[in-house]
Structures are given as C-alpha cells and as structure tokens.
Amino acid sequence: MRKVDEKKSASTLTFMTGDASGSLGTRQERKLRTRQALLDAALRLLADGSLASLSLREVTREVGIVPTAFYRHFASMDELGVALAEESMRTLRAMLRDARRKPTDDAISGSVAILVDQVRKHESHFQFLVRERYGGVADVRRAIATELRLLGSELATDLARFPGMAEWDPDDLRMAADLMVAGMLSIVMALLEVGPHPQGLAEVVDVAERQLRLIAIGMVHWHSTPR
Amino acid sequence: MRKVDEKKSASTLTFMTGDASGSLGTRQERKLRTRQALLDAALRLLADGSLASLSLREVTREVGIVPTAFYRHFASMDELGVALAEESMRTLRAMLRDARRKPTDDAISGSVAILVDQVRKHESHFQFLVRERYGGVADVRRAIATELRLLGSELATDLARFPGMAEWDPDDLRMAADLMVAGMLSIVMALLEVGPHPQGLAEVVDVAERQLRLIAIGMVHWHSTPR
DNA sequence: TGGTTCAGTGAACATGCGTACACTGAAAGT
DNA sequence: ACTTTCAGTGTACGCATGTTCACTGAACCA
Numbered sequence: 222m223r224k225v226d227e228k229k230s231a232s233t234l235t236f237m238t239g240d241a242s243g244s245l246g247t248r249q250e251r252k253l254r255t256r257q258a259l260l261d262a263a264l265r266l267l268a269d270g271s272l273a274s275l276s277l278r279e280v281t282r283e284v285g286i287v288p289t290a291f292y293r294h295f296a297s298m299d300e301l302g303v304a305l306a307e308e309s310m311r312t313l314r315a316m317l318r319d320a321r322r323k324p325t326d327d328a329i330s331g332s333v334a335i336l337v338d339q340v341r342k343h344e345s346h347f348q349f350l351v352r353e354r355y356g357g358v359a360d361v362r363r364a365i366a367t368e369l370r371l372l373g374s375e376l377a378t379d380l381a382r383f384p385g386m387a388e389w390d391p392d393d394l395r396m397a398a399d400l401m402v403a404g405m406l407s408i409v410m411a412l413l414e415v416g417p418h419p420q421g422l423a424e425v426v427d428v429a430e431r432q433l434r435l436i437a438i439g440m441v442h443w444h445s446t447p448r
Numbered sequence: 449m450r451k452v453d454e455k456k457s458a459s460t461l462t463f464m465t466g467d468a469s470g471s472l473g474t475r476q477e478r479k480l481r482t483r484q485a486l487l488d489a490a491l492r493l494l495a496d497g498s499l500a501s502l503s504l505r506e507v508t509r510e511v512g513i514v515p516t517a518f519y520r521h522f523a524s525m526d527e528l529g530v531a532l533a534e535e536s537m538r539t540l541r542a543m544l545r546d547a548r549r550k551p552t553d554d555a556i557s558g559s560v561a562i563l564v565d566q567v568r569k570h571e572s573h574f575q576f577l578v579r580e581r582y583g584g585v586a587d588v589r590r591a592i593a594t595e596l597r598l599l600g601s602e603l604a605t606d607l608a609r610f611p612g613m614a615e616w617d618p619d620d621l622r623m624a625a626d627l628m629v630a631g632m633l634s635i636v637m638a639l640l641e642v643g644p645h646p647q648g649l650a651e652v653v654d655v656a657e658r659q660l661r662l663i664a665i666g667m668v669h670w671h672s673t674p675r
Numbered sequence: 676t677g678g679t680t681c682a683g684t685g686a687a688c689a690t691g692c693g694t695a696c697a698c699t700g701a702a703a704g705t
Numbered sequence: 706a707c708t709t710t711c712a713g714t715g716t717a718c719g720c721a722t723g724t725t726c727a728c729t730g731a732a733c734c735a
Contacts, residue, residue: 248702252712271584273501276692290713355579355637357498393658400631400659407630410582414593431620432627438673439666446665475732479682503722517683
C-alpha cells in the first residue's frame with residue numbers, strides 16, 4: 222500500500238490556476254474548478270486500478286483538499302464515477318459528430334483515422350469507458366450502457382444514409398451498427414494497450430480497417446445471400 | 449459497508465464435503481479442496497463487485513476459515529485472480545472444443561446455441577472473464593489477454609478448415625477470427641445482462657446469429673471485392 | 676511408535692478508510 | 706455596513722483491512 226504525507230502532496234488546484242495567492246473568479250467558478258479538479262484527479266489515478274478500488278481520500282489528496290471537502294461536490298465516489306462516465310461519453314459522442322462532419326472518399330480508413338486520433342487525445346476517457354463498462358460499480362455500468370446504446374442508434378441512422386442502405390430493415394441496421402461498435406471498442410482497447418509504439422499502431426490500424434471492410438462487404442451482399 | 453460476524457458465516461467447506469465430522473481424504477486432497485473452496489467462494493462473491501474490491505477477509509469468511517489460512521494457498525488476492533482467470537479460460541476453451549467436435553448443418557446457429565448453453569452453465573466464469581478482461585488488476589488482465597489471443601489463433605485454424613478458406617492469407621484469417629471473438633464476447637455480456645428472461649434471450653440469440661452471418665457473408669465475398 | 680510436517684487457529688498490530696461535527700473566513704446578498 | 710452563505714479546514718471516531726507470529730493437532734513418514 223502506498224504511503225503518502227497528506228499535507229505535502231502537490232496541489233492540483235494551485236497548479237491549475239497558476240496563482241497560489243488565489244482569489245480568482247467568483248465563488249461559483251471556483252467551486253466548479255474544484256469539481257473539475259476532482260474529476261481530473263480521479264481520471265489520472267484511474268490509470269492504474271479501477272474505480273471500485275479508488276478511495277475518496279486518494280482523490281482529495283491528489284487534488285490537495287481535505288477529505289471532507291469532497292462532499293461539497295459529490296455525495297459519494299459512485300456519483301463521481303457517473304459524472305466521469307458522462308464526461309467520457311461526451312468526448313466519444315464528439316468524435317462521432319466529427320466523423321459525420323467530414324466524409325472522406327474512403328469512409329472506413331477515414332473513420333479509423335479519426336478514432337486513432339481521438340483515442341490518442343483523450344486516452345484516459347477511453348480507458349475509463351472500456352475499464353468500467355463491465356466494471357464493479359453498477360450505476361456507472363448502467364450509465365455507460367445507456368449512452369452506448371444511444372450511440373449505437375446514432376450510428377445506425379448514419380448508416381442508413383449510405384447509398385443502397387435506404388431500404389434496409391431498421392433492426393438489421395441496428396445489429397450491424399452494434400457489431401461495428403463492438404469492433405470499435407475492442408480496437409480502442411488494442412490502441413490503449415499498444416501505446417505510442419508506432420509499429421504496433423500501424424498493425425492495429427490495419428486490422429481495424431480490414432475488420433470494418435469485412436463488415437461492409439457483408440452488408441453489400443446481405444440481401445442477395447440466401448438465408 | 450457490510451457488517452458480518454466472522455464466526456457465524458456458513459462454512460463452504462463442511463457444506464461441500466457434506467461431512468461435518470471431517471477426516472475425509474488425504475491431506476493433499478483436503479488442501480486442494482480448500483483451495484477450490486476459496487476459488488468458488490471468490491467467484492460467488494464476484495457476482496457483485498470486481499476483483500479489485502474483493503478482500504481477502506471476505507473470501508475466507510465465505511469459506512469459513514480464518515484469514516491467515518489464505519496464505520497456505522495463495523500469496524495474494526492477485527494470485528487467486530490469476531488462478532481464476534486460468535480456470536475460467538479452461539471452460540471457455542472446453543466450449544470451443546465442444547463446438548469443434550459436433551459440426552451441425554448450420555455452423556452459425558449451432559455455435560450460438562453452444563455459446564448460450566455454456567454461458568448459462570458457467571455463468572460466473574464468463575462473468576469473471578468479461579469483467580476482469582479490462583479490469584483493475586494488471587496480472588489478471590495479462591493472463592486473460594494471453595489466453596484470449598491463443599483462443600483467437602485456435603479459431604483461425606478452425607476457420608481454415610472450412611470449404612473455400614484454404615487459400616486465405618493467415619493474417620486475414622486471424623483478423624476475421626478476432627472480429628468474431630470480439631462479437632462473441634459482447635454477446636456473452638448481453639446474455640449475462642438479459643438473465644433468464646426468455647424473450648430477451650431470443651432477441652440476443654437472433655442478433656448474434658445475424659452478426660455472425662454478416663461476417664460470414666463478408667468472408668465469402670472478401671476476395672472478389674475490389675480494394 | 677515416535678518425530679516431523681503443515682493446514683488451519685487466534686490474538687494482536689498498524690494503517691487507511693468513510694463520515695460526523697464544529698469551525699473559519701472570504702464572497703455574496705441586502 | 707451588516708448579515709448570510711458555504712467551500713474548505715481539522716479533529717476525532719469506529720471499522721475493515723492485510724499481515725505478523727506463536728500455536729495446535731491430525732496426517733504423514735520412518
């Protein structure tokens with residue numbers, strides 16, 4: 222077990238404001254900043270270990286406030302977890318919006334490129350989602366599951382706009398979209414595992430593109446194949 | 449936090465042996481039985497909560513032995529986790545062997561049926577795998593990842609035996625197999641979430657079969673589609 | 676038969692935890 | 706200028722945890 226002097230740990234708050242003499246912003250702003258500092262600290266600490274094994278005291282220690290102050294922002298660690306889930310899903314959804322905005326000539330390699338880029342940029346958010354998706358805290362699991370289902374239907378309606386997809390059964394669209402989401406998530410984990418290593422990355426990207434392509438080909442011939 | 453009288457909890461050991469007056473089997477056998485009781489108890493307790501938040505004392509309490517006796521069997525909870533991972537992967541691999549042994553006329557619905565059956569029969573093993581695959585304990589994660597990679601190559605060689613797959617690039621086979629494994633695992637989680645509810649189960653099975661079929665169709669046309 | 680091994684015991688410990696409570700002092704409201 | 710609000714402080718508590726150590730007694734072996 223790690224042993225730390227609670228008083229001496231670096232204060233994220235003064236670090237963030239860059240002004241140790243304080244007195245910045247209105248009271249609401251300052252509160253929001255502390256709240257965000259708690260979320261950021263938690264996310265940072267979640268690099269090793271799951272939410273279930275992260276203690277309230279660790280988080281406040283990292284931020285540089287006293288344990289009891291935590292309750293000014295969240296009723297429990299579980300609540301903080303749900304907030305983290307929402308924050309993470311916001312970046313995931315932003316990614317999808319990004320992909321929708323600029324359609325490239327090759328939708329597949331374009332999508333994968335965006336995925337790689339976003340995972341790199343928001344590593345800890347994605348890590349959190351993948352780790353806690355089936356993790357120990359029920360509320361968080363539910364929150365992620367709900368958002369992920371929503372994401373699935375968004376992708377399904379996107380798919381519907383492709384040429385030749387118009388007359389597809391919505392249910393079939395949904396199942397294809399879900400398969401893609403499942404594949405995407407396993408790619409995300411592979412990306413996180415491979416780290417910044419450039420050769421491994423190329424390999425992962427290659428596999429991802431081929432997998433999506435395989436699905437795409439399946440979709441093209443879906444209706445012309447005997448059941 | 450749950451509060452329990454350590455002395456009064458039901459003893460799994462005497463329950464399992466069915467002989468409270470003891471004296472069954474050689475010393476080695478008895479030791480192995482306790483070890484297994486620890487694994488079973490842990491698996492049972494893991495129904496709610498992840499490995500990272502499961503304490504040594506909880507497990508021994510459930511088994512009915514004193515906390516310190518734990519160390520006669522495992523050096524730490526992490527080690528128990530790795531043992532659980534191995535045990536769970538053994539049932540997963542058994543499933544694959546099962547599927548290989550009896551090829552049906554429709555490989556897809558046959559495979560899905562076997563999957564459903566096995567998940568039902570070894571619910572906690574599958575739950576453990578899915579939960580801890582990206583969970584908090586690094587050693588366990590590694591153990592599962594290794595075994596899962598092995599399972600991927602097994603499936604790839606299985607795929608190679610299908611008609612028309614002979615001349616496939618091994619790397620392409622591997623990527624298709626991995627996609628299937630990813631899909632399978634997300635199906636497993638769906639099965640666990642849906643529980644015994646028969647209508648939801650039918651829905652999940654239906655989606656699973658269509659997803660596998662989609663991949664299969666993609667594979668059929670893989671080489672005759674322009675890149 | 677007698678000595679050795681060793682799975683399980685039981686008491687004790689230091690530590691980290693969540694949370695209750697009374698507090699302070701600066702910002703916000705009047 | 707005053708009162709009120711409230712984010713953060715500091716202390717203190719009871720509790721569960723991992724691990725230590727010396728122990729017991731049945732199974733084992735010679």
